[in-house]
Amino acid sequence: MARNGRRRAPWAAVGGAALLALGGTAWLVWAGAADDGPRESWRAAEADTGGDGASDLALWVHDGVVARVGPTGVGAIVGHDAADGAARWRLPAPEGTEGPCAASERVNAEGVGVVLYHSPDAGGCTVLAAIDAGDGALLWSHDFGALDPALTSPPGESATVAVGATTVTVKLSPANIPEGFFRLDLASGQLLPAPGDVPGQGCATGWVPVTVDHADARLVTLARCADAAEAGAEPRLAMGVHDAETGEPLWGRALENLAVIPADVVAGPAGGPLVVAQGEALVAYSEAGQELWRLAADGRGLVERAVTDGVLVVESLPTDDVGDEGADESAGVTFEGYALDDGERLWRGTFPEGTAFLGADPATGRALLGSYAYAQGEGGQLTLSWLGLADGATEGAGTVPFPLERGTVEALAAFDAERFYLGGGLASEARLRAFAR
Structure with missing residues (x-):
């Protein structure tokens, strides 16, 4: 089961055509000349590509400033x-x-974002920094370099x-190990104290966290009860949910089927259902901890792409274990x-095929999609369309030049x-561009 996050769109420009390397198959795509696409307002001069052309991590937009958070190597x-x-700050x-290896998807209402940097000495992504996107001020940094390297992630993991408004959460461990969550x-x-208890679920010797994950406004802990193990009884596991901002315990739920336990938090909007990846399904729970539905x-x-106005938007991807009877990859x-x-x-x-989810605009309830193709004599082109997140309605947005710097690219929009x-892993003259809406 995949979790939230942008999907890297493997667009490879080869010999005057575009090879879409998907699921081990190369699809040859030709496109005609670009249409009258959106008007380009500006492009950042001499954008630092760095990172071997790897994708940017985030574009922060706040109060008249667009900040590009590049990959490790930038x-x-x-x-x-x-x-x-024009560059306002650096x-x-x-x-x-x-350089950066993770970043908050957006800044908070005050324009503060957080970035996790790679430390070669520590061998992982261990230096956390809070940054004011308005003026580029470094507000503070925290070094987790003393942690066991097994608890931290290398770049790309x-x-x-x-x-949030008053709190930062960071998950260093790809395996959701509690000692790597802060x-x-x-x-x-x-x-600040990390969540550990399971609200409303008794355990004489206390709950021991097994995994911790976060998404949106929620923290979710999977914990075991130590007293059951000491008594030689079957292990007891439970899920505890906390407010990410305050750490307040919200609800807990005993897990009866230990073969199917929550793996990752998919979505946790404030005042709405919690959605977790559990076994081979997405499962939603109410604010009281009752199961609402499963998909x-x-x-x-x-893969979760957006949550807006009570709608969860997912991308449905074929998996390796679907086999010959699965979905047609060219569909x-x-x-x-x-x-x-x-x-x-x-x-x-x-x-x-080859369409990528570039980003969602919560203010309008729409997302921007992009589909790459190579036109001989025209170069790489990205055909854009708007997707209504509430109803799935689409509207064409035109085509823009899209010169790739390397074989694979993950574009993003703000x-x-x-x-x-x-933004994306593009040639330096087009690394960051603005278009009129």
């Missing part, structure tokens, strides 16, 4: 004026690090960081929208009221 984060692209990577006070950078994977990989890319409260499928849309911004 030494600095640069904030650009949203109106004309923040070098902390001394002793090699699934370390995740998030920022909460920090946003104002000071000081460590069986049925041989697919289900296209499928997105589906499900009601969070009852799991009803509201819409389903299939798009051309938004404000006047423009949208495209």
